[in-house]
Each structure stands twice: as structure tokens, then as C-alpha cells.
Amino acid sequence: MLGMSRAGLAERWTLFVGALLSVALGVALVQSSLLLLISAAGQSSDDAAVPMLGVVLGGSVFLAGFVISSTFAFTVDQRRRDLALLRLVGGSRGQVRRLLLGEALLLGLTGAGFGVPAGLGVMAVQTWLMRRFEFVPPGFTGEWRMWILGVSFGTGILLAVAGVLVAARRAARVRPLEALRESGAAARVMTAGRWVAGLFFFAGALALVIVAPHGGPAGGQAMAMNVAMPAAVAMVAFGPLLVPVLARLVPFGGGVLGSLARANVRDARRRSASVAAPLIVLVALVVGNTGAGSSFTASGVDELARSTHADFVVEAPVPAGAVPGVATVSAETALLADVTVGSGDERETTALDALVIDPRAYAAVHGTAVELSGRAVARGPGGEVPARGRVSVRLPGADLGQLPVVAAVPERMSGGASLLLPPGLVPAAALAQAPTRSFVALEPGADPAAVRAELARLGPVNTAGDWLRADAEQRSSTTNKVMLIVLGLGGLYALIGVINSIVIGAATRRREFAEARVTGLTRAQVVRSALLEAYAVTAAALVLGAVAASAAFFAVLATTSAVTGAATLDLPWPLFAAVAAIALTVTGATSLITSWSATRHPPVSLLAARE
Amino acid sequence: MTTMTMAPAAVALHGVSRVFGRGPAAVRAVDDVTLDFPRGGWTAVMGPSGSGKSTLLHCAAGLERVDGGRVLLGDTELTSAGDAELTALRRTRIGFVFQSFNLIGALTAEQNVALPLRLAGKRPSRSVVRATLDAVGLADRARHKPRELSGGQQQRVAIARAMVTGPEVLFADEPTGALDSTAARTVLDLLRAMADAGQSIVMVTHDPGAAARADAVVFLRDGRVVDRLAGADARGVADRLGAWER
Numbered sequence A: 001m002l003g004m005s006r007a008g009l010a011e012r013w014t015l016f017v018g019a020l021l022s023v024a025l026g027v028a029l030v031q032s033s034l035l036l037l038i039s040a041a042g043q044s045s046d047d048a049a050v051p052m053l054g055v056v057l058g059g060s061v062f063l064a065g066f067v068i069s070s071t072f073a074f075t076v077d078q079r080r081r082d083l084a085l086l087r088l089v090g091g092s093r094g095q096v097r098r099l100l101l102g103e104a105l106l107l108g109l110t111g112a113g114f115g116v117p118a119g120l121g122v123m124a125v126q127t128w129l130m131r132r133f134e135f136v137p138p139g140f141t142g143e144w145r146m147w148i149l150g151v152s153f154g155t156g157i158l159l160a161v162a163g164v165l166v167a168a169r170r171a172a173r174v175r176p177l178e179a180l181r182e183s184g185a186a187a188r189v190m191t192a193g194r195w196v197a198g199l200f201f202f203a204g205a206l207a208l209v210i211v212a213p214h215g216g217p218a219g220g221q222a223m224a225m226n227v228a229m230p231a232a233v234a235m236v237a238f239g240p241l242l243v244p245v246l247a248r249l250v251p252f253g254g255g256v257l258g259s260l261a262r263a264n265v266r267d268a269r270r271r272s273a274s275v276a277a278p279l280i281v282l283v284a285l286v287v288g289n290t291g292a293g294s295s296f297t298a299s300g301v302d303e304l305a306r307s308t309h310a311d312f313v314v315e316a317p318v319p320a321g322a323v324p325g326v327a328t329v330s331a332e333t334a335l336l337a338d339v340t341v342g343s344g345d346e347r348e349t350t351a352l353d354a355l356v357i358d359p360r361a362y363a364a365v366h367g368t369a370v371e372l373s374g375r376a377v378a379r380g381p382g383g384e385v386p387a388r389g390r391v392s393v394r395l396p397g398a399d400l401g402q403l404p405v406v407a408a409v410p411e412r413m414s415g416g417a418s419l420l421l422p423p424g425l426v427p428a429a430a431l432a433q434a435p436t437r438s439f440v441a442l443e444p445g446a447d448p449a450a451v452r453a454e455l456a457r458l459g460p461v462n463t464a465g466d467w468l469r470a471d472a473e474q475r476s477s478t479t480n481k482v483m484l485i486v487l488g489l490g491g492l493y494a495l496i497g498v499i500n501s502i503v504i505g506a507a508t509r510r511r512e513f514a515e516a517r518v519t520g521l522t523r524a525q526v527v528r529s530a531l532l533e534a535y536a537v538t539a540a541a542l543v544l545g546a547v548a549a550s551a552a553f554f555a556v557l558a559t560t561s562a563v564t565g566a567a568t569l570d571l572p573w574p575l576f577a578a579v580a581a582i583a584l585t586v587t588g589a590t591s592l593i594t595s596w597s598a599t600r601h602p603p604v605s606l607l608a609a610r611e
Numbered sequence B: 001m002t003t004m005t006m007a008p009a010a011v012a013l014h015g016v017s018r019v020f021g022r023g024p025a026a027v028r029a030v031d032d033v034t035l036d037f038p039r040g041g042w043t044a045v046m047g048p049s050g051s052g053k054s055t056l057l058h059c060a061a062g063l064e065r066v067d068g069g070r071v072l073l074g075d076t077e078l079t080s081a082g083d084a085e086l087t088a089l090r091r092t093r094i095g096f097v098f099q100s101f102n103l104i105g106a107l108t109a110e111q112n113v114a115l116p117l118r119l120a121g122k123r124p125s126r127s128v129v130r131a132t133l134d135a136v137g138l139a140d141r142a143r144h145k146p147r148e149l150s151g152g153q154q155q156r157v158a159i160a161r162a163m164v165t166g167p168e169v170l171f172a173d174e175p176t177g178a179l180d181s182t183a184a185r186t187v188l189d190l191l192r193a194m195a196d197a198g199q200s201i202v203m204v205t206h207d208p209g210a211a212a213r214a215d216a217v218v219f220l221r222d223g224r225v226v227d228r229l230a231g232a233d234a235r236g237v238a239d240r241l242g243a244w245e246r
């Protein structure tokens, strides 16, 4: 059987190169993300790096599993006729299954063999990105661990074998008679497995959309950011049904080429769906997550702007009554506190932001009432501590002991401090070194220019509007950097998956192209018809990816509305346009190159060998 | 006709039907056919295009499910056989040859011929494989891939692949359909020699010349057996076919 595998490998090399590439890059991505996560958790690095790398790792595993399994399923699909032939001359179902699993094992091993060194390259790029964007200190390096060899080879083999398992079961049921049909009988369009997977992931996405608005700001954002993935998988599962329908809506133009392309899209449903699959995921992830991220940022900024009743923000303490014309000053001193919640086994200590405030001034400037007396503290807009109960608070150089939490201000989209402390509680020594920011509201009729001049003597002054804008810009640039690191390499991998599936699709169409040419089409016409078909499938994939992304946008609208009272959607249209343009360029170019190369021999030489 | 009834049948069909589609669009491709293919004889099946010849052959070989009736290979019931049993039959007791040769392009002629044996878990000896290729006159092409062989040569490799297991019955669906007359004659000579050596052969063909090389000819029309003829020459077969195709 292995000899058969080897001969098969040599013959259908494009299929196997495609499968190998998907395994190698998947392993590289997973290995790099895992090593970086371990390194970041070990070295003292920015707190933001570890959770972000967690997301990167999760995304890498998902993408690797998805791209590998869909590539493998596609290669098996493309070989249906070969496998039927094997059955015809006496191959059993078990033998077909073993053949495919054996190949997967071989590909998983070899793919990991290439993936391990490639992973070092990926790690260098990821490290560079993270250093560049200051998620890690300049000295940060990803460290090699010997055990990662086991993990990487295990990942490669596991993903390859798991990827082919379902396809192998299906292939083993192929009827021997299918070998006799000239073009390989069309496989069933929608299998039971596809229905189940599609409905399962659809339900998952729907559940997230429904639950997200009830998850509070942090939970809601996390859930909304996770809607695109299951929604995309659902779209992919229904691909054989949806892709041809959508692709046919694309204006092909009248001529014979258009109708040929349209017929091909309809006839080769599974091929169309397989080419569309990685593209759907790519579009859903990039569009869905960047759109959700920028919407949440915009929503947080709007919310802050609506709730802040101040004219100036001064980066220094402003004593009440020190400046004429000032009605209210909320001076807020930021401290980093180790906060312990719970007791016994459930005790948990986290470093959280605390803000020392004057409750009445805070209430006036931020529009939420806070009543604090004695040692009582309140939960801030950042959440993360219980709204009632006790917490132990330890500041640098001062242990405040146990404090009762008696109130909570509403949680904010944009987050903020987790604890609000009254002024008397914190020793002056601890306060002296901490930065203080003052929100200043003017008396009616006061001259803003004069007040501003006075305030400027105390510290840097901004109008509240300018300060909010600067704050927003900083926030969204952080979001963008995270997105770039999280989605950048993953998106590239998915894009390679797209190229892969087009190459695989074209490799097995040489005969079909040859038939079209002996029917009277010129080589250029065959290539153009294939290009039209690729564009139609790409357009369908873009639409389905956008549908999956919109599921995330529904969650965003519901969550922002529930948290801030105003449903907000702020979409980076230029980025979306760029994604569509890249997708069309890449699929177009790949289709051109592959169909041109598949038609390089005169058609008779292909039709002569009636294998 | 006497030989047909006396010798036990290699394959026997009893009231076999195969219907494609449902309702008004249903096609009775094979319609209540009762027929014996004699052991050690070469039977040709003829009929107009779409008359159900291929379907009948597939049903007789256990490749196609039947909707009614029974198919017996020797005394093995094919209609009730499961997939594993049918697979085992294909390895040991049935051989196929088709119009489009259906060789595996990745394998050499020799490897293609050895494949059924290897699938059956046997270690094919080189000499057996070579002898089989020699029998179809292709000993010198053993290491060629299908695309390096002519159509007639590919078909002879396919025959060698079907014969290497020593099957009870060889099924052939238009084995000369894609060949020119010289290549076709070589293939038919080969089948004649095999039949003379006692091989049971069932062959579907369009070519009266090919059918005349068989021991008997069965005529099919609209899924039913309408006529049979034994020991006729090409002219006789053509006349009879002409009568049924009108």
C-alpha cells in the first residue's frame, strides 16, 4: 500500500505540495505562537503580551486545523476517480481508508519537518512585530525549547490525520462504478456531516450574538470578537449550497465564455466551495474583527465624551478654589494596587488600577453618583472586583488591609480604574509620587482663555475635547497593533490556503481544459473562462465572508447598545476595500498562472492517455 | 443453444430490473431480464445506444444495485452480498475491461497488472506478472506508464490486469470501442484465445464484427432481451442488429 502511496505522491504532486504547504505553515505558525507565549510568560514583559499571545495561539490552531482539513478534504475529493478505480480492481474500503491515512501520516511528518525550521522564521517576524509595537521589552526573544519538537511533529501529524479522517470515510464509500464515469461523478453536494457542522457552528455564532449584550463591557467585547470564527465555519459548511448560487449572480457577460464559466461554477460545486472556503474565513476574520475592534473603540470614545462634563483636563493636581472661574475640579490620582478578592482557596490577587478621588467632584464631572464614607471604596468603571463585599488592597509602600466595597459606578466600554478610593485612606507618601489628572469644569460666564492660562501654570492643559481625541487615538492605535499581530500572519496563512486550493483545483482540470480546446476554444479563451470562474467564486466568498462578519457586527451593535445606551458601528471601509482588492488580485493571478500552465501542452497529448 | 442449457451458467440473471429515477421520469434501464451466461463461453451483448447494455453488465458483475430479481455468480448470490463480499469477489472471481481503459496513470504497466494481487494481500511474483503481460504481447512494455502506450496497448494492459487473478468471468464493456481496427483485432484475437482456453467472457459491443467473434450474441432493446443468435458471422449479426435498431 505504501508503494501505491509513493507512486500517488509522485503523480499528483501539485495536490501533495499543496497539502504539504498547508501542514508546514500551520505547524510553523502554531509552534511560533506557542514558543512566544511560553517565553513571554517566563520573561518579565508587558502584561498585554501574554493574553494577546494566547489569542494568537488560539487563532493559529483554529486556522491551521481549518486550512489543513479543508485542503486535505479537497485533495481527496479531487482523487475520487482514482480511488473508485482502486475499488474496482479489488480494493476494500479499509484499504482506501488506510491508503489515505497513510498518506496523511507521511504528509504530517514531512510537513512538520519543514514546519519546524519555518516556525523559527515566523517567530523572528512575530518577535520583531511585538518589539516594534512595544508589547515586549526590546531585549525580548522567543526561546527554543527542545520539547517543542514533539509538539510540532505531534501537531503536524494530528492535524493532518484528523483533517483526512472525515474525507477518508467519505472516500471509502465511493462506488467502484464512479471510476467509469468520464469526469468522475459529482460527489453529493451537502453531506449529513456538513449539515450538522453548519448548523452547529451557526447555533454557536447565534448564541454568542444573543449572549454578548449580557456579558458586560469586557465579556461582551470578547464574545463579539469571537462571533466571526464560528459564523465563518458555518458559511463554509454550507458553501456547496451557497457559493454556486451567489457566484451565478455575478454578471458573467453574455458570450460563450461567460456561459461556460457559469456552467462550470454550477457543475463543480464542491470545487467552487473548496476554493471559497479559506477566503470566507480570511474575510470573516479580518473584516469581522477589525470592524468589531474599531467599533468598540468608537463606542468607548462616544460614551466618554457624553459622560464627561468638564472643560479642561490638566495633567497635574488642581487645588479646589486655586483658580478663579473654576466651578468644579475632580483631581484623580492613579495608583497600581494589588487587590485580593475572595477567601480561602478562592483567594485571587491581581494588579489593578485604583483611582483616589473626591467622590462629590467625581460625581459632578463624570455624571455618576458615588457615595463613600470612612474606609469604604467603590468599584470603578473598569470592573474586575465585586460590586459589594470586601477586598484587601496593597499599595506600593502601604498596606490598606481589608476594605468594604459599598458602591459601583457603571462599567464603561473604554474601561478605566477598577477601584475608586476616598482621599483619606491613602498615606500622603504613597500619593506624592503618583500621577494626578484634574478634570476642570468652569463657572458659567468664566473666560476660558483666562482660566486656561492660569491652569497652564500648574501643568499641561488640554481642552476636554482634545484630550478625549488624543486618548481615543492612542486606544485605537493599540487595537490596530494587536490586530496586525493577531491577524497579520494568520491572514497571510489563510491567503496561502486560498492560492493552494486554486492550484489544486486547476491541477486536476488539465483534461477538462484539453476537452474545451479540442471543442474549438483557443488557449486564451480557456484561460479567460477559468479567470471568470475564479472571479465569480471569489465574489461569492467575499459576500459569504462579509455575511459571517456581519454576525459579529450584530453582536457589536447589541453589546454597545446594552453597555453605553447607543448602538455603535464604526467600520474601517478602506481596509475592507483593500481586503477585497487583494483577494481578487490574488485569486485572479493564481487562476491565470495555473490555467496557463495547465494548458501548456497541446490538448491531444492529454486526451490520448485514457487513464 | 444446447450447450447453453447443459453447462452450468457462469452468471445467471433471474428477472433482474434496474430503474433510474422516479415517477414519470423513471428509466427502466434493465427490465425483468432472465438470462444465463454459459461457463467457458463468450457471449456478446448488443443493442441500440441506451438500450441498457452497460447497466446489464454492471448488474451482472455486482457493480450496480438491482431493484428486482437475483444475480448468481456460479452459486454465489450477488444481490444480497455486502460490500466486503463484493470486494473479495472482484479480487478473485471477476475481471473487468472497459472502453476507457481505466489504468492508474501513476503506475507502470507492470504495477497496474500486479495491483489486484497486491490489494488481495498477495506478494505477486514478478514471473506471474511478466507471464500475464507476455500473454497480451506486452512483455517489453512492462515499465512504461499508460500515457506512454498506444490505446490498443493500454487496453491489453487492462486485459492483463483483469486476467492476472484468474477470474471465473471476464466482463468487458466495449473493449474495442476506442481502438482502430488493427488494435481491435489484436484485442479480439486475445479474447478468442482466452475463450478457447475455457475463459467465460461477457462482452458488450456495438461492432457486429466483434460480436461475430463471440460464441453467442444477445440483443437488447429498451432494457429487455429481444433476441439471441449463436454462431453467426458478422453479416448475420449486422442484419439482425439492423432489424432491431429500426
Ligand SMILES: Nc1ncnc2c1ncn2[C@@H]1O[C@H](COP(=O)(O)OP(=O)(O)OP(=O)(O)O)[C@@H](O)[C@H]1O
Residues within 6 Å of the ligand: B020, B021, B027, B028, B029, B047, B048, B049, B050, B051, B052, B053, B054, B055, B056
Ligand atoms: N447512473 C444513471 N442514472 C440515471 N440514468 C442512467 C444511469 N445510467 C444509465 N442510465 C440510463 O439507463 C439507460 C441505459 O443506459 P446504459 O448505459 O445501460 O445504455 P447502453 O446500452 O450501455 O448505451 P451505450 O451503447 O450508449 O453505451 C439509458 O437511458 C441511460 O440514460
Ligand SMILES: [Mg+2]
Residues within 6 Å of the ligand: B053, B054, B055
Ligand atoms: Mg454503454
